[in-house]
Amino acid sequence: xxxxxxxxxxxxxxxxxxxxxxxxxxxxxxxxxxxxxxxxxxxxxxxxxxxxxxxxxxxxxxxxxxxxxxxxxxxxxxxxxxxxxxxxxxxxxxxxxxxxxxxxxxxxxxxxxxxxxxxxxxxxxxxxxxxxxxxxxxxxxxxxxxxxxxxxxxxxxxxxxxxxxxxxxxxxxxxxxxxxxxxxxxxxxxxxxxxxxxxxxxxxxxxxxxxxxxxxxxxxxxxxxxxxxxxxxxxxxxxxxxxxxxxxxxxxxxxxxxxxxxxxxxxxxxxxxxxxxxxxxxxxxxxxxxxxxxxxxxxxxxxxxxxxxxxxxxxxxxxxxxxxxxxxxxxxxxx
Amino acid sequence: xxxxxxxxxxxxxxxxxxxxxxxxxxxxxxxxxxxxxxxxxxxxxxxxxxxxxxxxxxxxxxxxxxxxxxxxxxxxxxxxxxxxxxxxxxxxxxxxxxxxxxxxxxxxxxxxxxxxxxxxxxxxxxxxxxxxxxxxxxxxxxxxxxxxxxxxxxxxxxxxxxxxxxxxxxxxxxxxxxxxxxxxxxxxxxxxxxxxxxxxxxxxxxxxxxxxxxxxxxxxxxxxxxxxxxxxxxxxxxxxxxxxxxxxxxxxxxxxxxxxxxxxxxxxxxxxxxxxxxxxxxxxxxxxxxxxxxxxxxxxxxxxxxxxxxxxxxxxxxxxxxxxxxxxxxxxxxx
Numbered sequence: 001x002x003x004x005x006x007x008x009x010x011x012x013x014x015x016x017x018x019x020x021x022x023x024x025x026x027x028x029x030x031x032x033x034x035x036x037x038x039x040x041x042x043x044x045x046x047x048x049x050x051x052x053x054x055x056x057x058x059x060x061x062x063x064x065x066x067x068x069x070x071x072x073x074x075x076x077x078x079x080x081x082x083x084x085x086x087x088x089x090x091x092x093x094x095x096x097x098x099x100x101x102x103x104x105x106x107x108x109x110x111x112x113x114x115x116x117x118x119x120x121x122x123x124x125x126x127x128x129x130x131x132x133x134x135x136x137x138x139x140x141x142x143x144x145x146x147x148x149x150x151x152x153x154x155x156x157x158x159x160x161x162x163x164x165x166x167x168x169x170x171x172x173x174x175x176x177x178x179x180x181x182x183x184x185x186x187x188x189x190x191x192x193x194x195x196x197x198x199x200x201x202x203x204x205x206x207x208x209x210x211x212x213x214x215x216x217x218x219x220x221x222x223x224x225x226x227x228x229x230x231x232x233x234x235x236x237x238x239x240x241x242x243x244x245x246x247x248x249x250x251x252x253x254x255x256x257x258x259x260x261x262x263x264x265x266x267x268x269x270x271x272x273x274x275x276x277x278x279x280x281x282x283x284x285x286x287x288x289x290x291x292x293x294x295x296x297x298x299x300x301x302x303x304x305x306x307x308x309x310x311x312x313x314x315x316x317x318x319x320x321x322x323x324x325x326x327x328x329x330x331x332x333x334x335x
Numbered sequence: 336x337x338x339x340x341x342x343x344x345x346x347x348x349x350x351x352x353x354x355x356x357x358x359x360x361x362x363x364x365x366x367x368x369x370x371x372x373x374x375x376x377x378x379x380x381x382x383x384x385x386x387x388x389x390x391x392x393x394x395x396x397x398x399x400x401x402x403x404x405x406x407x408x409x410x411x412x413x414x415x416x417x418x419x420x421x422x423x424x425x426x427x428x429x430x431x432x433x434x435x436x437x438x439x440x441x442x443x444x445x446x447x448x449x450x451x452x453x454x455x456x457x458x459x460x461x462x463x464x465x466x467x468x469x470x471x472x473x474x475x476x477x478x479x480x481x482x483x484x485x486x487x488x489x490x491x492x493x494x495x496x497x498x499x500x501x502x503x504x505x506x507x508x509x510x511x512x513x514x515x516x517x518x519x520x521x522x523x524x525x526x527x528x529x530x531x532x533x534x535x536x537x538x539x540x541x542x543x544x545x546x547x548x549x550x551x552x553x554x555x556x557x558x559x560x561x562x563x564x565x566x567x568x569x570x571x572x573x574x575x576x577x578x579x580x581x582x583x584x585x586x587x588x589x590x591x592x593x594x595x596x597x598x599x600x601x602x603x604x605x606x607x608x609x610x611x612x613x614x615x616x617x618x619x620x621x622x623x624x625x626x627x628x629x630x631x632x633x634x635x636x637x638x639x640x641x642x643x644x645x646x647x648x649x650x651x652x653x654x655x656x657x658x659x660x661x662x663x664x665x666x667x668x669x670x
Contacts, residue, residue, distance in 0.1 A: 268609070
């Protein structure tokens with residue numbers, strides 16, 4: 001089988017040339033775990049930080065030895081796990097960029113291929129969807145009357161945040177995304193009320209126009225301190241802010257992103273830090289609510305798909321550059 | 336009568352020499368309002384910012400013309416207000432540094448001299464107490480099991496925060512204050528579990544010792560971005576943070592105080608901006624809860640008193656320098 005490793009310790013944000021696809025022995029099935037053939041591999045922005053040791057304190061994988069970490073959906077080849085049998089489909093956050101992966105005890109979840117397309121378990125029903133659901137429903141508690149603003153709105157997390165805010169009864173949901181193609185996706189496919197293209201020179205005026213004089217009651221931040229300040233300056237009193245991630249800063253070389261304390265006080269803002277790990281134990285509750293939305297077409301999916309593990313490095317570079325439109329996925333083996 | 340004005344537009348944080356005590360005509364009773372003889376004048380840190388136009392966008396008073404604004408407790412001389420009669424005692428946030436003040440419609444509240452000492456309406460039962468109560472009970476929702484940390488803990492707001500946290504069942508309440516005298520007040524009079532002297536060189540170790548391995552579940556910030564970072568770095572997951580004010584920054588010449596976004600995310604913090612104005616309509620509810628605490632000696636008062644309006648400028652300079660121990664008050668007329 002093949003897997004993908006780093007060529008060397010990274011000195012800069014990763015590009016396709018930093019990865020090597022190479023032959024590797026098929027791993028053994030771990031005690032209490034499963035061995036799975038990877039069908040779909042998820043490419044996610046946090047991995048860019050993870051590969052440089054900048055994500056939640058986790059060390060980067062050893063070059064040329066350890067495969068790149070990543071979430072996967074696979075078909076079980078061997079199982080030593082209770083309740084999981086060969087032939088079952090599983091999702092795991094602890095997979096890797098490989099054709100076959102060994103998943104440790106408790107790290108694989110059985111998934112139902114009847115409920116939703118299998119690749120959805122990497123996106124709207126996967127970690128990005130859980131992130132969006134936790135932020136929108138558990139922290140910000142979006143409900144009727146809310147005016148919600150989300151950036152990276154065409155992305156896997158942002159797209160779900162916007163749609164979940166709408167499904168939860170928000171009065172108005174506005175996205176921010178880069179370029180007309182992404183903005184089209186946000187409005188036409190995800191059904192948000194408006195999408196502001198931050199690559200347009202007058203985008204702050206565009207945002208004001210989209211708000212039409214309303215204040216933002218829920219702001220969901222995925223991008224940067226500058227975007228956060230733009231959203232928070234338009235917050236209504238006691239507006240809720242969810243800090244999910246700062247994609248722009250994952251790659252930054254210097255400094256740390258900051259919020260002005262005065263802005264929080266003047267707006268009486270309620271700011272929440274979100275780490276999706278804390279909600280892994282609510283994955284079943286999330287799926288009970290969100291899977292019917294997917295089945296009924298109310299929570300819609302957009303994917304940016306590459307085929308074959310050989311194409312994972314270039315597809316990841318595309319994601320790092322923000323050129324993906326929809327959830328970035330590699331089809332590793334056909335179902 | 337006498338009142339106090341600014342000598343000139345301020346170019347720097349105010350000192351005693353920036354004020355002039357001068358004769359002034361007794362004002363007329365405003366339509367719908369009251370004319371009151373000032374018994375007690377409150378000196379508060381926010382006035383230092385207010386005098387330089389740096390508080391909530393309010394303009395500074397005109398030098399030599401408008402008296403310095405301030406909260407007062409007074410005895411009504413004339414009244415055109417419904418429900419307020421001459422001889423009644425009133426509290427107003429819209430008073431001034433004067434021996435007699437005119438208070439506009441709706442800006443004076445009758446107070447009950449039987450319920451608590453009149454000067455308490457400027458401290459634990461006044462705006463500082465309301466600030467503390469709103470932050471502790473409405474935003475942070477302090478309750479049993481909490482480990483609360485508050486700085487400027489000997490001050491009017493911080494002292495009430497600490498005591499209210501204790502009254503609401505917090506498991507452990509720790510103050511931070513400057514110097515042994517203030518720390519003594521915090522522990523011996525306010526009854527907090529511990530007080531850390533931030534003027535001691537090893538105070539962060541002292542804070543860790545006071546926490547005894549526990550995380551902070553509620554942090555109440557009154558001082559500065561640096562103090563906030565010290566508290567937040569010791570926060571337990573999902574700890575609540577109330578941003579009340581930043582006394583150190585009121586006087587700062589440059590820059591704006593910031594919180595690192597990464598710290599909020601890593602701690603899953605829930606950060607609230609507090610502006611006490613929003614809670615003025617809950618003053619009755621606050622008094623119903625807090626006045627019995629004062630009466631029963633469970634919410635204790637400490638005052639730093641000067642006598643005579645002539646001494647207000649020097650007493651204010653003392654407050655600005657943090658040399659006051661307890662709520663800073665001027666006795667303008669004896670009861």
